Amino acid sequence: MEVYQEIRGLIVFGTYPAGRPVTELELCERLGVSRTPVREALRRLESDGLVRPARRGVTVVELDTKALRDVYLMRASLEALTAELVARRQRDGELSPASLARLAEHADLADQATRQGDLVAGVRHNREFHRYVATLADNQAVLEALDRIWDQITVSTRASLSVPARPVLVDGEHRRLIEAITDGHPAEAAAHAREHVLATMSVLTEQGEET
Incomplete structure (x- = not known):
């Protein structure tokens, strides 16, 4: 598990960017471990969709426009579900004020x-905001699925927030989602979450088609 997390971190946080070939020997020397745990970790990362087999090891996966659209559509459905579940928990009195305050804090940090x-830092805090929504939904299966999807998206779209108008729009979308959750409106929260993800998808896939 430790070797898997270390290699995953090297990929997700950009040390090994999309398209980068990585050999088992390089990883063994970098991490100071034998080939067996490295090989096991790479198999798991392949199943996560982060690497693909190459001639001498693996290559970090970069999603093409269609694949990126596909994972974003899945993310939109899953985040709509988590937003709905969180708002329902709020409506039923299961969330603490501290939880809602922490959600707003994640949004503040991402925006700042x-x-x-x-x-x-913006990408990291943005992910922490969305992950906290999923955590509050209290559905481990969905959280694990979203973690895999977020990893794939992060690796393939590291420059997504450089779009000039998008940061301001993202913060407004986050605030509307928080408001719907705080008011305990499941359908509204789900709609805001879905629209937010699809709006981001539109910007990124349009960029991919232009390049």
């Missing part, structure tokens, strides 16, 4: 980092 031009 992005407006300051720190896109790396």
